[in-house]
Amino acid sequence: MTVQTGEPQVAPTLDEAKLNGFIGRAVADWGALGSAALVRIGDRLGLYDALAEAGPVTSAELAARTGTVERYVREWLLNQAASETLSYDPASGRYSLPPEHAAALPNLVGGYELFLGAIRAEKRIADHFRTGGGLHWGEHDPDLFEGTERFFRPGYEQNIVQSWLPALEGVVAKLEAGASVADVGCGHGASTLILAQAYPRSQIVGYDNHPASIERACEAARAAGLADRVRFEVAGASTYPAPVTGYDLITFFDCLHDMDDPVGASRR
Ligand SMILES: C[S@@+](CC[C@H](N)C(=O)[O-])C[C@H]1O[C@@H](n2cnc3c(N)ncnc32)[C@H](O)[C@@H]1O
16 A cells, blocks of 8 residues: 655665766667678778779778778778777878778678677567567568578578587498488578588488578579579478478578477477
8 A cells, every 4th residue: 555645755875986987888889789780881982992903091081992982981980990900000091990890891891780789679579578579580570581591691601510520429421321300490592502512412401480581591602503402492490391201400590599489390
């Protein structure tokens, strides 16, 4: 029971240091959001590639090399120097991309792309907080699909054949001799194509319930000259077809946690 005393509410005393610390953190978050979009812009327009090729450049030189407008490029460079992606030499007015950053950026950009794509669904996700509904992978902005592939592919290229499969007893020998493999939740097929490339005697099928991703995977297979070794089909993780003799290997790369029924998919 609430007792009304009629006493006026006393405003809480604010700790100024805590208040400023909190505001400071929010300002850093705004900076990160703005910089994320600018990283994508730099990638789209080839600004990083040009910096990696040219070495130290002024804003005018970078604009001339990339067919962009100096006024915009100048602001982009200021942001990139402030976020420490680029180095700036005040004496010459030139910006440069350190070789370590140039090496890491192509993969890191996928992470920026992925998160920028995901936050575009923010309004719809807020609605689901009210309804308890959910968002299918395929309902997201396409940048999420592109960014996911770009971010995860290097890990697959470095690990699937080299260490992950050898860690499973007897699996590599079966794949080399010719095994039947299902790559479930394959997305754009990065992992599926690596398997097809490495084990030409095996029958590899990639399944995903997102038709646009399967279309992209088929295109990638054709472009890599692997269309005769690998097949892609639209199918759900709990319902994809299986040969009578079953599969020798079923893989789920970075996808079980994205599925509406991960337990059902694992039982299949
Ligand atoms: C994070 S992505 C990973 C894609 C791919 N394995 C990779 O690593 O690039 C998750 C994938 O799971 C797929 N997916 C989600 N739920 C699924 C389901 N129930 N059945 C089949 N695929 C599903 C999505 O369409 C998406 O392509």
